[in-house]
Amino acid sequence: MAINWFKYSSPTTFYGLAGKMIPWFAVSAAILFAIGLYIGFVVAPVDAQQGEFYRIIFIHVPASMMSMFLYMVMAAYAALGLVFNTRLSGMMASALAPTGALFTLISLWTGALWGKPMWGAWWMWDARMTSELILLFLYLGFIALHASIDDSRRADRAAALLAIVGSVNVPIIYFSVKWWNTLHQGATIKFTGTSMQIAMQQAMFTMLLACWLYSIAVVLARVRSIILSRERNTAWINELPEVKQ
Amino acid sequence: MKVMGYKKSSLLQLLVLVIRRDLVLAMRRRADVLTTLVFFVIVVSLFPLGVGPELGMLRKMAPGVLWVAALLASMLSLGRLFSADYQDGTLEQMMLAPQSLSMLVLGKMIAHWMVSGLPLVLMAPVLGLQFDMSAQPLGVLIIGLLLGTPILSMIGAIGAALTLGLRGGGVLLSLLVLPLCIPVLIFGTGAVEAISSGLSVASHLSLLGALLVLSLVFTPLVVAQALRISME
Numbered sequence: 150m151a152i153n154w155f156k157y158s159s160p161t162t163f164y165g166l167a168g169k170m171i172p173w174f175a176v177s178a179a180i181l182f183a184i185g186l187y188i189g190f191v192v193a194p195v196d197a198q199q200g201e202f203y204r205i206i207f208i209h210v211p212a213s214m215m216s217m218f219l220y221m222v223m224a225a226y227a228a229l230g231l232v233f234n235t236r237l238s239g240m241m242a243s244a245l246a247p248t249g250a251l252f253t254l255i256s257l258w259t260g261a262l263w264g265k266p267m268w269g270a271w272w273m274w275d276a277r278m279t280s281e282l283i284l285l286f287l288y289l290g291f292i293a294l295h296a297s298i299d300d301s302r303r304a305d306r307a308a309a310l311l312a313i314v315g316s317v318n319v320p321i322i323y324f325s326v327k328w329w330n331t332l333h334q335g336a337t338i339k340f341t342g343t344s345m346q347i348a349m350q351q352a353m354f355t356m357l358l359a360c361w362l363y364s365i366a367v368v369l370a371r372v373r374s375i376i377l378s379r380e381r382n383t384a385w386i387n388e389l390p391e392v393k394q
Numbered sequence: 395m396k397v398m399g400y401k402k403s404s405l406l407q408l409l410v411l412v413i414r415r416d417l418v419l420a421m422r423r424r425a426d427v428l429t430t431l432v433f434f435v436i437v438v439s440l441f442p443l444g445v446g447p448e449l450g451m452l453r454k455m456a457p458g459v460l461w462v463a464a465l466l467a468s469m470l471s472l473g474r475l476f477s478a479d480y481q482d483g484t485l486e487q488m489m490l491a492p493q494s495l496s497m498l499v500l501g502k503m504i505a506h507w508m509v510s511g512l513p514l515v516l517m518a519p520v521l522g523l524q525f526d527m528s529a530q531p532l533g534v535l536i537i538g539l540l541l542g543t544p545i546l547s548m549i550g551a552i553g554a555a556l557t558l559g560l561r562g563g564g565v566l567l568s569l570l571v572l573p574l575c576i577p578v579l580i581f582g583t584g585a586v587e588a589i590s591s592g593l594s595v596a597s598h599l600s601l602l603g604a605l606l607v608l609s610l611v612f613t614p615l616v617v618a619q620a621l622r623i624s625m626e
Contacts, residue, residue, distance in 0.1 A: 283573050283576060286569075286572070286573040287573055289569065290569050290570040290573065293566055293569055293570075294556060294557070294566065294570060297557075297560050297561065297562060297566055298560060303623060303624070303626060306623045307556045307620065307623050307624065310552075310556065310616065310619060310620055310623060311552075311556060311570060314552060314574065314616060315573075315574070318574050318577075321577050321605070322573075322574075322576055322577055325576065325577035325580045325581065325601075326576070326580065328580075328584075329580045329584065
């Protein structure tokens with residue numbers, strides 16, 4: 150049996166699929182957020198050095214990871230769109246950008262809140278904070294470029310090229326900033342062994358999973374809106390029950 | 395201009411031709427070139443007025459100030475890279491030409507650097523002296539600028555091609571390009587700081603050189619692609 154790989158690359162079929170998937174992802178994200186926050190705030194013990202303040206990492210670390218992953222996912226969709234010329238890829242990329250920017254902002258914000266009691270300053274110009282800030286600029290550039298081009302196909306393609314150039318630049322920026330100044334504490338989660346307590350780990354991974362599910366749900370919802378607004382003049386949109394009434 | 399005719403010209407001839415054409419055009423509008431340079435000088439001169447005339451601090455700040463000012467000045471001139479050719483239809487003809495678009499773009503970028511980047515490099519020693527920089531750091535700063543400003547022109551060309559013909563293009567262009575230029579800024583100023591504190595500058599300058607080679611290879615292709623997207 151031949152599988153049609155491109156079946157769900159058409160907005161028409163994907164619109165329905167996304168609509169069916171959103172509730173699943175949204176509900177499981179809500180449940181995992183509740184579990185993660187419970188473990189993080191109630192079960193996990195107080196940190197010996199950092200006291201209660203450390204608990205902000207349960208949102209800070211997942212948000213930072215999401216901000217970087219989502220940029221890569223966005224660039225991958227952008228590349229797909231340029232290579233296969235599929236309309237949906239560009240829509241996905243532009244649906245991912247606001248969520249990515251939001252996570253970047255959360256990461257910076259919570260980082261500052263954590264930095265004040267720990268370092269005594271809201272902001273330190275260290276490598277990770279600075280590259281996170283630059284990542285926010287890259288997201289904003291993508292969104293701004295997309296928003297200022299009226300023709301949506303050209304906007305998709307131009308923004309896609311920018312995302313790809315940005316993703317090539319991200320490692321260069323990261324390492325240049327790292328050599329420029331290194332002050333941040335070393336990574337705690339390493340591939341061999343970890344210095345974290347089990348409950349803290351559980352809270353962190355639950356929250357990370359919850360963030361993933363939340364992102365998927367939100368992005369699918371946003372891509373549905375984008376499909377609706379871009380295809381509003383087509384026949385199948387006018388056939389939709391939610392549009393008809 | 396006979397070379398262009400129907401005879402197929404070599405890539406190098408094409409490159410030289412494009413550079414010469416753009417330089418001639420720039421020389422016809424000398425005010426544009428001077429504006430960028432004057433902007434650079436003014437921005438640099440504003441810093442001592444803003445932070446105070448203490449020489450020790452100015453000496454420390456000099457590389458950063460000069461580099462940031464060069465970055466901003468190069469943003470200023472990027473809008474003109476393709477817009478004149480776009481408006482009078484020349485760019486469309488260039489894209490229809492059988493010659494490689496990447497090569498044409500490379501020629502335009504080199505010409506742009508000679509008009510807007512090179513004057514800044516030549517002006518920098520004078521401004522460096524205003525900030526009481528000594529000879530050795532000043533030399534490193536100039537080498538860094540010489541390696542770095544072409545990268546700014548090339549990365550900037552991507553932004554210029556993507557924002558071609560858009561409303562509010564100038565501000566948007568800076569928003570897209572400035573974050574991508576951060577590594578150049580870091581290595582350029584890092585080299586001067588290294589020599590000032592007695593360390594070797596080889597690593598910083600080598601990295602700048604590597605970035606230059608990388609962008610020399612890839613940006614013409616990317617800019618050509620961006621132009622095709624914008625001109626559809």
